[in-house]
Amino acid sequence: MHLEDLHAIAQQQQEADSKLEHILYVCTGTACQSSRSEEVLKAIQAELKARGLEKKCAVRPGGCQGLCARGPLANLDRGKQLYQHLTPEDAPAVVEALDGEPPARLQLDKQLPFFTRQVRVATQGGGLIDPNDLNSYIAAGGYTALLDALMHKTPAEVLQEVVKSGLRGRGGGGYPTGLKWSTVAKAAPTPKYVIVNGDEGDPGAFMDRALMEDYPFRVLEGMTLAAYAVGASYGYIYVRAEYPLAVKRLQNAIKQAQKQNLLGSNIASTPFSFNVEIRLGAGAFVCGEETALIASIEGGRGTPRPRPPYPAESGLWGKPTLINNVETIANVVPILQHGSEWFARIGTEKSKGTKVFALSGRINNTGLIEVPMGITLREIIFEIGGGIPEGKKFKAVQTGGPSGGCIPEQHLDMPVDYDSLAQVGSIMGSGGMIVMDETSCMVDVAKYFMEFSMAESCGKCVPCRVGTAQMYDLLLKISEGRATLNDLALLEALCDMVKHTSLCGLGQAAPNPVISTLRYFRDEYLAHILEKRCPAGVCQMKPEVMEVHS
Amino acid sequence: MSRVVTLKINGQDVSGREDETVLQVARENGIEIPTLCHLEGLSNVGACRLCLVEVKGVSRLLPACVTRVSEGMEVTTHSERLERYRRMIVELLFSEGNHVCSVCVSNGHCELQDTAIQLRLDHIGMPYRFPVRQVDASHSRYGLDPNRCILCTRCVRVCDEIEGAHTWDIMGRGINSQLITDMHTPWGESETCTSCGKCVQICPTGALFIKGKSVAEMTKRPDFLPYLAMMRNRKNGS
Ligand SMILES: Cc1cc2nc3c(=O)[nH]c(=O)nc-3n(C[C@H](O)[C@H](O)[C@H](O)COP(=O)(O)O)c2cc1C
Ligand code: SF4
Ligand code: SF4
Ligand code: FES
Numbered sequence: 001m002h003l004e005d006l007h008a009i010a011q012q013q014q015e016a017d018s019k020l021e022h023i024l025y026v027c028t029g030t031a032c033q034s035s036r037s038e039e040v041l042k043a044i045q046a047e048l049k050a051r052g053l054e055k056k057c058a059v060r061p062g063g064c065q066g067l068c069a070r071g072p073l074a075n076l077d078r079g080k081q082l083y084q085h086l087t088p089e090d091a092p093a094v095v096e097a098l099d100g101e102p103p104a105r106l107q108l109d110k111q112l113p114f115f116t117r118q119v120r121v122a123t124q125g126g127g128l129i130d131p132n133d134l135n136s137y138i139a140a141g142g143y144t145a146l147l148d149a150l151m152h153k154t155p156a157e158v159l160q161e162v163v164k165s166g167l168r169g170r171g172g173g174g175y176p177t178g179l180k181w182s183t184v185a186k187a188a189p190t191p192k193y194v195i196v197n198g199d200e201g202d203p204g205a206f207m208d209r210a211l212m213e214d215y216p217f218r219v220l221e222g223m224t225l226a227a228y229a230v231g232a233s234y235g236y237i238y239v240r241a242e243y244p245l246a247v248k249r250l251q252n253a254i255k256q257a258q259k260q261n262l263l264g265s266n267i268a269s270t271p272f273s274f275n276v277e278i279r280l281g282a283g284a285f286v287c288g289e290e291t292a293l294i295a296s297i298e299g300g301r302g303t304p305r306p307r308p309p310y311p312a313e314s315g316l317w318g319k320p321t322l323i324n325n326v327e328t329i330a331n332v333v334p335i336l337q338h339g340s341e342w343f344a345r346i347g348t349e350k351s352k353g354t355k356v357f358a359l360s361g362r363i364n365n366t367g368l369i370e371v372p373m374g375i376t377l378r379e380i381i382f383e384i385g386g387g388i389p390e391g392k393k394f395k396a397v398q399t400g401g402p403s404g405g406c407i408p409e410q411h412l413d414m415p416v417d418y419d420s421l422a423q424v425g426s427i428m429g430s431g432g433m434i435v436m437d438e439t440s441c442m443v444d445v446a447k448y449f450m451e452f453s454m455a456e457s458c459g460k461c462v463p464c465r466v467g468t469a470q471m472y473d474l475l476l477k478i479s480e481g482r483a484t485l486n487d488l489a490l491l492e493a494l495c496d497m498v499k500h501t502s503l504c505g506l507g508q509a510a511p512n513p514v515i516s517t518l519r520y521f522r523d524e525y526l527a528h529i530l531e532k533r534c535p536a537g538v539c540q541m542k543p544e545v546m547e548v549h550s
Numbered sequence: 551m552s553r554v555v556t557l558k559i560n561g562q563d564v565s566g567r568e569d570e571t572v573l574q575v576a577r578e579n580g581i582e583i584p585t586l587c588h589l590e591g592l593s594n595v596g597a598c599r600l601c602l603v604e605v606k607g608v609s610r611l612l613p614a615c616v617t618r619v620s621e622g623m624e625v626t627t628h629s630e631r632l633e634r635y636r637r638m639i640v641e642l643l644f645s646e647g648n649h650v651c652s653v654c655v656s657n658g659h660c661e662l663q664d665t666a667i668q669l670r671l672d673h674i675g676m677p678y679r680f681p682v683r684q685v686d687a688s689h690s691r692y693g694l695d696p697n698r699c700i701l702c703t704r705c706v707r708v709c710d711e712i713e714g715a716h717t718w719d720i721m722g723r724g725i726n727s728q729l730i731t732d733m734h735t736p737w738g739e740s741e742t743c744t745s746c747g748k749c750v751q752i753c754p755t756g757a758l759f760i761k762g763k764s765v766a767e768m769t770k771r772p773d774f775l776p777y778l779a780m781m782r783n784r785k786n787g788s
Contacts, residue, residue: 284723286723301719301720305595305596306595306596306613306616454724454725455724456723456724457723457724457725458723458724459701459720459722459723459724459725459726459727460595460597461596461597461598461599462597462598462599462639462642462643462700463599463638463639463642465646465701465724465725465727466642466643466645466646466725467642468724468725469646469679469724469725470642470645470676470677470679473677490675490676493638494638497634497635497638497639500610500611500635501599501602501611501635501639502599503596503597503599503613
């Protein structure tokens, strides 16, 4: 496979496509599949066949269109017409209206800010690539970056592009990707490894799932570029077993790429060899932590270990290991395709590029979005997200899941970037964004996340193992109107202590939801404690319950 | 041979080899840092977090048992904040299990108790959790009372790293973590246990004990460990 071959494949595809009058992509991501999108796809195909139109219009499986709440979605002729709420029974209506106007209930307005305000980098292609078909990816420009790098660039040059792009890790920490790559590149040339972290354990997050499902070839290409830049010869994609579709598509992508010599020994007849294997996680949140993930791949118990040494120095089997998040890796391909300057023009001074967010909670447009860094929370929630349903009042937005915090109304005009979010007591996190309205109780929210952290703590270190359990009990006590101000003081002392003494990020960040809700919604805690009252009417007061121990 | 570096611990100039930890260098110089999961001769896991110290220029607190010394480092081992955190860690440990010292075989010879005394802990400010945990008395010579276990994993490591049996391990996660033998079979039925008793000797509390001992009679002798570890290293030529 050479660059010319890629161009030939792309051209062939384009020629074949140009003979068609219409191309319809039906989303086959997990969300749309769960509302029968595969049946929709088959029904439309059957309908076309029945009418002898299969040469006129092609129906293909595509990726996520973003507005998952209105699925199954479909996209006709690269965005000319969007469809929503499709059912297999709608197939005749869709086929009849190919050249005209589909019924209003099926039309999704492509001019919605939800679509026009997005900037697609990691999700480049907008779901209009068949995730099962390497040629479809190549037709969309896939693998040109890799072959160009292998033929015309040194590993150092690839690395420099990533450094100059200013890309930062999308797995939550925001560590400069180029810097991490250089550390691994500089490490002694024993076997080195690349790991792509697709564990994605935050509740409410599904960005990485969508990327792996919709753009499995981009993840592979990005990984291969990373391996070339740092001198690694073997890679692992760590995916949680709860993502069967992502696993299936990645497996298929690996097979197809190997067949075309885009993965394996002497890739594209160059001296560079790289192979990839998928490892399944059992869905423990802590296994997303890099050292726990490595232990899990090695076959051990998924518990973190103290760093340093960092994986870049001593990772998988004690060898230098690059570990990056799925979205970070997906960004690498567009950076090398369009250049670091192009990428660095998107976003803000210190946070370059875009971020994929999973919008959920009390918001009209739940789904997946990719927006430039620096956009405000207000724009995301009220323009792209379409605001709060049922005329309710906005209360807070939670970012960063169990490791993040709740941001109130007063900070909605703040730009979304790593540093601003940290300043207001939250984190960028991996991209979960949960919107809450006046019907949410902030004590209840804090309790929910603490319960999660308690259940997901690996139990290795004392502050997190026992501290999260104690904090959860205190929050439970507060939410049931059984707590005193002393309990609140103990809760705050524990927050401070667990944050600063825990071994890994799980424990260190577990108090964040409590700290941030106390910072902005202390009055709600006080109402529960002093007045035995839940202002939002969520918590059931049980002040009469005696202290009973199990 | 590794380089020698100089550093400051609590303002005192000290020197150490580059491959030594802050804890080792501190102890060589008579500076005491509380520890529970660390034991000379075993690998370090950095799990109890008692040995956290402040290092100038580093915003995070660092565990002395796994942090290597480096040239020019300035370490503080005791401060109001560190003491407060340490007391809370010990309080959390007491609240987690069922530690009734007055009836414990290890009363007076317990590292958890000693640490509490050292930290001048006079009461436990956390609600006790009173877990329900079954005693395992199935072994002919030894017993496990998990009510007194602090999950330091010293027994797990000594059994795996020194005895080579790997009888012990941890099951479950978070607050439900629990110490088990083999695949969660009773200790007495373990097929891997060699009954060497090393785990009993290095257990910091009365969780592992020799049968037949009464209250306060269970003294432990972990001193064999550094020698065994040293001899093993010598044999392996390192
Ligand atoms: C408790 C915990 C869970 C994590 N889960 C994930 C995860 O699901 N996916 C991920 O990419 N990173 C996760 N991380 C961050 C990883 O440890 C690591 O920093 C990241 O994969 C590095 O990739 P990046 O630099 O590309 O962001 C987690 C960290 C912690 C402490
Ligand atoms: S902070 Fe929690 S998850 Fe991390 S090592 Fe400690 S117990 Fe395990
Ligand atoms: S039994 Fe003793 S040595 Fe083993 S984990 Fe428990 S306290 Fe530590
Ligand atoms: S002795 Fe260092 S963490 Fe336990």
